[in-house]
Amino acid sequence: MNTPVQDQESGPPAPDGAPRAARADRAVVVERPGVHRLVEVERAEPGPGEARVAVYAAGVCASDREVYAGTRAEGYVRYPVVPGHEWSGTVEAVGPGVDAALVGRKVVGEGFRACLVCDRCREGATSLCGGGYEETGFTRPGAFADRLVLPARLLHVLDDRADLRSAALLEPAAVVAAAVSAGEPRPGERVAVVGAGTLGLLAVQLLAAVSPAELLVVDPRVRRAERALSMGAGEVRDPSGAEELRGRYDLVVETAGAPTTAHDSCLLARRGGRVVLTGLPEPGARGIDPVLLTVGQLTVRSVFGAPSAAWAHAVRAFDAGLLAPAALITHELPLAGFAEAVALVGSGDPDVGKVLLRP
Missing domain, CATH: 3.40.50.720 (NAD(P)-binding Rossmann-like Domain)
Known part of the structure; x- marks a missing residue:
């Protein structure tokens, strides 16, 4: 069962005075428009074809603000939801059928959960999937959390020297x-x-x-x-x-x-x-x-979203130094700062650029 917790970057005790469970993680859950909690959840194990990623940073964008405000178009969000579709991290575990060499690698990941069998998917246009809309952070648990489990096929591996702070912007x-x-x-x-x-x-x-x-x-x-x-x-x-x-x-x-x-x-x-x-x-x-x-x-x-080919293009440009997203980042907050981050994104302040949540 999900229970509210305080922000715990250094592992302080939970509100009831008990220490955090060794295999518990924190996640921001938007229960319904305008209502969110920082909760403690049991750490998920990756299933067949899946990987578990320790989230390093996750970007907050206008779409996340829409989720919180309840203005996102019908069918493009499912409550309750853990938001967060722009993220970077490190693979820490993989499930059956996934190459163990992924463990320890720096990665980013696609959000759309394309069916891979419809006509559009078969021609490579996975962002036009006709199998129904499913996306990390909107209809599936996202990265405003300590860890994220997702299909390993969605991961894009970064250079070992990659700056994960900057890489959180590879979704946009x-x-x-x-x-x-x-x-x-x-x-x-x-x-x-x-x-x-x-x-x-x-x-x-x-x-x-x-x-x-x-x-x-x-x-x-x-x-x-x-x-x-x-x-x-x-x-x-x-x-x-x-x-x-x-x-x-x-x-x-x-x-x-x-x-x-x-x-x-x-x-x-x-x-x-x-x-x-x-x-x-x-x-x-x-x-x-x-x-x-x-x-x-x-x-x-x-353009709405990005197919796999565009992700590969962005990662190559990032690894080659043609993309330098770090210059866009102006604010970094802990998970407990979710509401403040959403307010910053919607403030209209010209000095506010990309806002990150840092688990």
Whole structure:
């Protein structure tokens, strides 16, 4: 049975004065919207095909805030749930059928639990699985916990020298890798990134590696967006300042999910240009002008999550030093700081970047 506990980074006694059980772990459980507890759970043993990972760090994002607030779309969360889909850690045990050489390796892991047998999975598009939505941290236990058990096939092994603190951002980096691949950037092109949050700044890093002629970042939070200048961007503007650049860009990668950003991204694209949408807007967002799409002959792609190939791309770029996520991290809190972390993510403070929970 789950029982509430205090934060115990150094192993202090539980609230009843008894020491923590030797095989007990802590986890943040969101019982229902607005209600969460830090609980003690029995340590799970990995079953056939599974691995148990000691979580090093887990990122808190807007989707976790939606889970806590109860605003995530129906069917995309199942309460009670342990959130946490952006994480890094070290494999400490494996179940039957899993290579024992994984034990001790630094890893990150995919979130989608694809069926692997539907038509989309068989063509490699696992993020479009038709077998029903299941994802770590939303419908399955996530990484806001001391340990996480998941199918070993979802793991991506990192270089032994990898910084696990930075690696906690490889989930959003995989989404960005999927978006950049969909946009097919070419050297010498004019490229714009709309949004300077975690996805936007990671997109700047990957796009800069392709050597664009121009790399613009558009965000109303100019002070925050200016961080992109040290990551490869050549110019930063707020949306009003970007209006004069409409119709200029070969490729536009939208990462914000704000009510107008999909519409505005299409306006930035040149005739015959390409737009990739990665932000997930709430209902009521401004739509894309169908006349602009038709007359301008734009190619518009969208990305939700990341298939295995995008994860592999992100991990390779990280190991090669092309992705440097550490610069995005501004706050690190213990598991007991979950509510504070969620508040930081939703604060709108331009000085708040990526927030990590550190078990």
